[in-house]
Amino acid sequence: MAPAHVLILPFPYQGHVIPLMELSHSLVEHGFKVTFVNTEFNHARVLQALPNEGGNLKGINLVSIPDGLLPGEDRNDLGLMTEGFTKVMPGHLEELIRENNEKGEDTIKWLIADQSMGWFFPIAKKMGVRIACFWPASTACLAINLLIPKLIEEGVLDEKGWPKREEMLQIAQKMPHIHTSQMAWNQIGDPRGQPTIFKLVTDNTKYMELAEVTVCNSFYEIESGAYTLFTNLLPIGPLLPDSKFNKPLGLFWPEDSTCMSWLDQQPPKSVVYVAFGSLAIFSEVQFKELAHGLVLTGRPLLWVVRPDFTTGLSKEWVDDFLEANKEKCRIVSWAPQQQVLAHESVACFMSHCGWNSTLEGLRNGLPFLCWPYFTDQFMNQSYICNVWGNGMKMETDESGIVSRERVKDRVEELLASEEIAKKVQELKEFAARNLSIGGTSYQNFKRFVNLMMEE
Numbered sequence: 388m389a390p391a392h393v394l395i396l397p398f399p400y401q402g403h404v405i406p407l408m409e410l411s412h413s414l415v416e417h418g419f420k421v422t423f424v425n426t427e428f429n430h431a432r433v434l435q436a437l438p439n440e441g442g443n444l445k446g447i448n449l450v451s452i453p454d455g456l457l458p459g460e461d462r463n464d465l466g467l468m469t470e471g472f473t474k475v476m477p478g479h480l481e482e483l484i485r486e487n488n489e490k491g492e493d494t495i496k497w498l499i500a501d502q503s504m505g506w507f508f509p510i511a512k513k514m515g516v517r518i519a520c521f522w523p524a525s526t527a528c529l530a531i532n533l534l535i536p537k538l539i540e541e542g543v544l545d546e547k548g549w550p551k552r553e554e555m556l557q558i559a560q561k562m563p564h565i566h567t568s569q570m571a572w573n574q575i576g577d578p579r580g581q582p583t584i585f586k587l588v589t590d591n592t593k594y595m596e597l598a599e600v601t602v603c604n605s606f607y608e609i610e611s612g613a614y615t616l617f618t619n620l621l622p623i624g625p626l627l628p629d630s631k632f633n634k635p636l637g638l639f640w641p642e643d644s645t646c647m648s649w650l651d652q653q654p655p656k657s658v659v660y661v662a663f664g665s666l667a668i669f670s671e672v673q674f675k676e677l678a679h680g681l682v683l684t685g686r687p688l689l690w691v692v693r694p695d696f697t698t699g700l701s702k703e704w705v706d707d708f709l710e711a712n713k714e715k716c717r718i719v720s721w722a723p724q725q726q727v728l729a730h731e732s733v734a735c736f737m738s739h740c741g742w743n744s745t746l747e748g749l750r751n752g753l754p755f756l757c758w759p760y761f762t763d764q765f766m767n768q769s770y771i772c773n774v775w776g777n778g779m780k781m782e783t784d785e786s787g788i789v790s791r792e793r794v795k796d797r798v799e800e801l802l803a804s805e806e807i808a809k810k811v812q813e814l815k816e817f818a819a820r821n822l823s824i825g826g827t828s829y830q831n832f833k834r835f836v837n838l839m840m841e842e
């Protein structure tokens with residue numbers, strides 16, 4: 388038994404890089420050597436966002452390869468990105484492994500790749516590299532992907548993945564309800580990319596057969612429906628950063644840690660934390676309405692507004708808003724989110740329901756206000772509001788906007804709900820139990836590590 392040299396390959400987006408960095412740190416603690424592959428574009432962002440002293444990347448070698456896009460092309464366009472990287476990355480990855488393994492020492496023995504990078508599995512296999520598949524979103528989302536042929540056969544979807552029937556779907560007990568029009572591959576922003584993404588999804592579910600194991604960033608209690616359907620999937624989550632939060636997570640923006648001392652000054656359980664992940668965008672009208680609604684709550688507010696979060700909004704407007712509300716409001720362009728969510732001053736989390744944010748809020752015992760934007764986020768909202776009971780939806784009015792009054796009312800309703808508070812506490816305990824010695828995810832992680840130590 389010896390820890391191997393492992394090549395880690397995330398899908399090139401922030402919500403995929405972070406959990407695989409968390410996994411990488413855990414593997415390093417078990418003695419593994421990790422080579423972590425980002426696209427050149429993301430690699431540059433990760434390097435510039437590292438803390439000044441570089442952070443503790445001991446045992447992890449960050450490397451990069453091209454993504455096939457030109458410098459100014461829109462990398463937030465999932466379809467365009469996927470077309471680009473699936474063309475050029477296979478060759479570069481093959482070369483990277485070959486060059487490393489020709490040296491004769493520290494041979495790359497395992498590939499741990501995002502399931503969405505499954506197109507590389509046949510090449511890795513041919514090169515004699517063993518494969519572990521990593522699924523970073525909800526297992527329910529993977530279960531739906533695996534059931535696509537059945538959904539087509541039953542006339543729910545057509546051959547191209549579009550709904551044939553407009554209806555709510557729940558594929559098994561204890562699983563989220565999802566409208567057939569809200570399948571993740573049909574909710575990617577620009578619909579022109581749908582054929583590319585649908586093909587990626589259906590191809591990758593086939594390539595999964597080449598992996599010796601599929602591990603998921605989830606845990607049994609919250610997704611027992613999905614694990615009953617697919618007993619071969621191994622939950623090892625929720626993946627965690629190190630307890631002192633000083634190991635880099637591969638962030639794309641430098642985190643503004645000054646909000647932590649601001650949080651220290653707020654009363655316990657008072658702050659509304661608002662963050663919509665790395666890709667969601669808001670219209671100017673909705674942004675302003677939300678800003679006014681948050682002020683109406685009268686509560687302290689910590690809000691992540693990425694530089695590209697909204698178009699058309701003037702800096703002047705934001706400056707005036709901040710000046711008028713400086714006693715209570717803090718806006719940052721990127722927060723140390725996991726530290727924020729663990730802070731005792733935070734009362735609730737207004738979120739786009741990306742899976743990482745969903746797990747991070749859940750394991751820190753926070754109630755959610757759900758504002759999904761795209762892909763699997765509608766399904767995660769359904770878990771929160773229909774299955775787990777740890778949050779509420781932010782509903783739009785007839786003009787498609789969530790009004791300022793609605794924002795204020797929802798925050799109050801959420802924080803007044805004893806039922807939600809009880810569920811939140813239960814879920815937090817489930818998560819902690821899973822990760823403690825003897826917990827299911829803990830044991831699964833040990834199994835996973837033992838497999839990768841096999842000679």
Ligand code: UDP
Nearest residue numbers: 402664665666691721722724741742743744
């Ligand atoms: N995140 C962060 N700082 C922020 C906002 C988000 O560190 O200000 C992290 C967050 O903790 C999570 C990830 O970015 O781990 C976002 O992933 P998620 O799946 O929630 O959403 P996505 O960005 O993929 O839409």
